[in-house]
Amino acid sequence: MPRFPAIDIVDIPGKGRGVIAREFIPQGTRIIAEKPVIKFSGCTSVGYMESVHKALSSTSKFEFFLSFPCMQGGDPILGRFKHFLPCESGDDNAHGLFATICRINHTCCSPLSGPNAIYCWREDLNREVLHALRDIAPMEEITVSYIACQIQKQDPPVYLRENFGFVCSCSGCRRSLQLRARSLTRVHNYNSFMGSFPTSVQRGQNPEKLLNVLQRNLLAICEEGYATELARGAHYGFRLCAMYGDAENAIVWETLSRDCDALIQGVDTEEYRNSQKWIRDPATFDLWKVHGLRKLAAPNPALRRYTPTLESLPKKYGYTSRNWSSLSIIAWACVGLCLAIFVWMFFTQ
Numbered sequence: 001m002p003r004f005p006a007i008d009i010v011d012i013p014g015k016g017r018g019v020i021a022r023e024f025i026p027q028g029t030r031i032i033a034e035k036p037v038i039k040f041s042g043c044t045s046v047g048y049m050e051s052v053h054k055a056l057s058s059t060s061k062f063e064f065f066l067s068f069p070c071m072q073g074g075d076p077i078l079g080r081f082k083h084f085l086p087c088e089s090g091d092d093n094a095h096g097l098f099a100t101i102c103r104i105n106h107t108c109c110s111p112l113s114g115p116n117a118i119y120c121w122r123e124d125l126n127r128e129v130l131h132a133l134r135d136i137a138p139m140e141e142i143t144v145s146y147i148a149c150q151i152q153k154q155d156p157p158v159y160l161r162e163n164f165g166f167v168c169s170c171s172g173c174r175r176s177l178q179l180r181a182r183s184l185t186r187v188h189n190y191n192s193f194m195g196s197f198p199t200s201v202q203r204g205q206n207p208e209k210l211l212n213v214l215q216r217n218l219l220a221i222c223e224e225g226y227a228t229e230l231a232r233g234a235h236y237g238f239r240l241c242a243m244y245g246d247a248e249n250a251i252v253w254e255t256l257s258r259d260c261d262a263l264i265q266g267v268d269t270e271e272y273r274n275s276q277k278w279i280r281d282p283a284t285f286d287l288w289k290v291h292g293l294r295k296l297a298a299p300n301p302a303l304r305r306y307t308p309t310l311e312s313l314p315k316k317y318g319y320t321s322r323n324w325s326s327l328s329i330i331a332w333a334c335v336g337l338c339l340a341i342f343v344w345m346f347f348t349q
Helices: 048-055 059-066 078-083 156-164 177-202 207-223 227-243 247-265 270-280 301-306 326-348
Strands: 007-012 016-021 030-034 038-041 094-097 117-122 127-132 141-144
Touching (some): 117 141, 117 247, 177 207, 207 227, 227 247, 227 301, 247 270
Antiparallel strands (some): 016 141, 038 094
């Protein structure tokens, strides 16, 4: 069984319940991987009640469901749906309520601050996994962003108030309306460009120009606090270079994508294995040289500062932290003591 770092659910002043670290958690550590206590499909559909009754069939599950706060003035059932997270399995629009991960509070991604962790559903593990985006100190609150880059279409304070029922007081939300509007425009422009990128490649648009615009958009979105977008964006850079047979730069792009994706999901994924294969030999990519041969460009070095290299992450990446547990320290202390006694006995004979 993997060892996860010690965390705890506690009362957070002004926020209700939240999750804190009980030990130092290095960047890249898999903090937890858990199955939903309650799971049902179509939780926002008109006929949701049948799924709700099945999911809350036991008293213990119903009590667990009620332990989460309801939006003020909301329906007792619907008002708690904000806590559910997608756990897709096929096309059933499945959502789950998790004992720990659903207690984690929010921090906005912004140029001034951001969350220290990120979660995602792993279909292959049938679990929601949580990874540390940066080092987390003992007793520090663990936070995630409830607003994915792709869905940020409203001013964050407005979106959070309307959809989650709380007023965000993070440093990003405390900025002026003008600055928040500028950030929203940059995010919108990024999403618009990324949505059209595959079509632009298929139409054979100038690859140098396309790659240059990709670089500018990735730098802009990283500056807005969404550095995890490098996983997708850098892979787009790889695809473009691979389509033009530029192996050298394709490898650099995919390495950047792999390192960022490993930070989000871990190294035990199909995406990671594919990245490793393409980094070893870009010619194994199914669209290799479909547009002929052409030298393009490597990613802007400034992008690398937004994601760590794989080598800098914990040795047992995704499962344990680099710090020793108390049992490990005691075990090594015992070994050292035994060696000291043996050496003393040897020289005193």
